Amino acid sequence: MERKAYNRIDLLRAALILMVILVHIVHFGTLYPRVREVIFMFFMPTFLMLTGYLTNVRKPARQFALYELRILLPYCILVTGYACLSTVMPVRDGLAELTPATLLRTLCVTSIGPYWFLHRMMVCALLYWLAFRLEERAGTLAAFFLLVSLATAVSLFTPLLPAGNAFYYILGVAIRLFHGDLLRLFRPSAWAWIPFFMLALWADHSRWGDIATLAYSACFLCGMGAVEGVLSPRLYGWAGYLGRNTFPVYLFHPIFTMAGKFLLPAFAFDPSSLLHTLFILLTGTLGSLLIAWAMDRTRLSWLFARPRILR
Numbered sequence: 001m002e003r004k005a006y007n008r009i010d011l012l013r014a015a016l017i018l019m020v021i022l023v024h025i026v027h028f029g030t031l032y033p034r035v036r037e038v039i040f041m042f043f044m045p046t047f048l049m050l051t052g053y054l055t056n057v058r059k060p061a062r063q064f065a066l067y068e069l070r071i072l073l074p075y076c077i078l079v080t081g082y083a084c085l086s087t088v089m090p091v092r093d094g095l096a097e098l099t100p101a102t103l104l105r106t107l108c109v110t111s112i113g114p115y116w117f118l119h120r121m122m123v124c125a126l127l128y129w130l131a132f133r134l135e136e137r138a139g140t141l142a143a144f145f146l147l148v149s150l151a152t153a154v155s156l157f158t159p160l161l162p163a164g165n166a167f168y169y170i171l172g173v174a175i176r177l178f179h180g181d182l183l184r185l186f187r188p189s190a191w192a193w194i195p196f197f198m199l200a201l202w203a204d205h206s207r208w209g210d211i212a213t214l215a216y217s218a219c220f221l222c223g224m225g226a227v228e229g230v231l232s233p234r235l236y237g238w239a240g241y242l243g244r245n246t247f248p249v250y251l252f253h254p255i256f257t258m259a260g261k262f263l264l265p266a267f268a269f270d271p272s273s274l275l276h277t278l279f280i281l282l283t284g285t286l287g288s289l290l291i292a293w294a295m296d297r298t299r300l301s302w303l304f305a306r307p308r309i310l311r
Contacts, residue, residue, distance in 0.1 A: 008183055010243025011236070012050065012224055017246040019043040021284045024114055024257045027264060028277045038200045042216030044117065045168040049217060051121055052172025053182050057129040064129050066305065068122055074251050074304045075118045079106060082113045082254060089258060109159050113254055123161050124169040127151055140177055147173065168217075186218060188225025195219050242285065244311045248292035249285055256284035 019039050023029060029036040057064060083106050086094030095102055095112070106112050111119040131147035151166040175182050196219035203212040231239065242249070260280040267276035292309040295301045301309045 007236070007240050008225065008228060009050065009054070010240040011228055011231075012046075012221065013243035013246045014239040015224060016043050016047050016050075017242065017249050018281060018285070020047075020114060020250060021253045021257065021281055022277070024254065025260060025277055025280050026257070027261065027273055031273050041203075041213055042220055045164070045213055046217040046220055047117065048120070048124075048165060048168035049172040049175075050182075052124065052128075052169040053176045055125055055128065055173070057125065057132050058135075064125075068125065069305045071118055071122050075115060075122070076107060077303070078251055078254075079112055079115045082115065085258065086112065089261075114250065117250070120161065120165045120169070123154070124151070124166065127154065127161075128173060144174065144177060164213075182221075183225070186221035186225065188228065189222045190226035192219040192222035192226070196223055242289075245289060245292065248309050249288040252288035252291045253284040255291075256280060256287050260284075 020043070023036050023039050023043075059067075080103065083095050083103055084098060087096070087098050095106065110116075127150045128147055131150055132143045134146055135143040148170060151161065151170060152163075154161045155163040155166050172182075175185060179185055196216065199212055199216055199219070203216075204210065228236070257280060260276070260283075263279070264273075264276060267273065267279070270276065289310070292301075295303075296308050296310055301307065
């Protein structure tokens with residue numbers, strides 16, 4: 001993929017990771033539930049599609065195991081920490097009590113907080129890699145249909161992978177395999193924002209299975225391509241850096257969204273709570289990158305099986 005294409009994908013990832021932080025600011029979601037619903041409707045399906053598109057499983061078992069390990073280790077560490085904190089802090093979907101059984105179920109099946117996405121990444125990537133062991137003997141199409149079959153079976157008969165999650169991940173895989181260029185498929189167009197906001201105003205946002213979700217994602221991808229053209233070079237560079245480092249921001253932003261609840265009295269003068277939201281967005285982004293930088297400098301990045309966390 002050309003460097004310019006990577007830059008455009010990094011811009012998409014930067015926008016999506018800011019939305020991840022935004023929807024996990026509890027007070028914002030309480031004041032603006034409709035906005036939160038709209039964002040939830042398209043940003044995680046789009047993230048899953050991008051993940052499926054970018055994942056490369058044409059690698060030996062040892063390299064793939066390292067890929068999974070580099071997700072699994074931070075996942076286990078941070079889910080355990082989040083689960084413990086959720087018993088004493090007001091967190092959506094927190095644990096009422098912490099026992100070995102509930103912690104094991106949280107790690108292996110249900111996940112908690114925003115970390116469910118890492119769980120789905122690992123499950124989908126494993127199915128993808130297993131299916132494509134068949135590619136050399138039977139061809140790409142056969143391997144792809146085996147992936148669809150495996151994902152369908154896991155979705156139907158286990159709690160590990162909801163069907164909607166599997167669909168958008170596999171859609172990204174299909175674009176990679178059979179089209180090859182996601183950015184040419186979703187061409188830049190400012191006109192895409194018109195149906196996007198129409199859907200935001202009138203569509204039902206309760207089900208990923210609706211065609212509206214797919215339309216949301218498509219409009220967002222096309223619309224963001226148009227946004228690229230109006231950004232200054234400096235802002236575009238910052239967005240690209242953030243897009244390349246969505247992983248540490250995804251890992252560490254809950255620290256700041258949780259802590260942000262205690263800062264609400266300091267922003268009591270703003271009834272809209274938009275200043276509080278902007279402050280948490282900024283500190284959540286910069287603070288997460290700072291934690292990753294500190295782990296790199298102190299070599300604690302090896303806790304996550306990585307020589308470096310920041311890219």
